Amino acid sequence: MLHEPSVKIGTDNAASKKAKLGVILFFVYTAIYSGFVLIGLTNPELMGLELIGGQNIAIIYGFGLIVLAIVMGFIYNYFCTKMENKMNKN
Numbered sequence: 001m002l003h004e005p006s007v008k009i010g011t012d013n014a015a016s017k018k019a020k021l022g023v024i025l026f027f028v029y030t031a032i033y034s035g036f037v038l039i040g041l042t043n044p045e046l047m048g049l050e051l052i053g054g055q056n057i058a059i060i061y062g063f064g065l066i067v068l069a070i071v072m073g074f075i076y077n078y079f080c081t082k083m084e085n086k087m088n089k090n
Contacts, residue, residue: 014083021079025072032068036061 012018039046040058047058 012084013087014080017083018080021076025076029069029072033065036065
């Protein structure tokens with residue numbers, strides 16, 4: 001049996017804009033993550049301070065980074081889909 005791909009593959013006119021958005025989000029995340037590392041290197045006692053619900057800053061910041069990565073993934077997907085629909089009309 002021979003079958004073809006389920007979708008037609010063509011050029012993605014939005015590829016450069018999607019790449020630019022990805023790089024911007026990468027640098028935003030890197031800057032925020034660098035703050036986490038910088039605090040850990042320069043002032044580790046600060047990471048031990050309790051903040052919300054008895055949790056220390058390290059735990060809150062760490063989980064915040066995980067949540068931020070997920071949210072940024074949704075943001076990237078939303079804007080990339082929007083760009084693809086706008087720029088890849090046939």
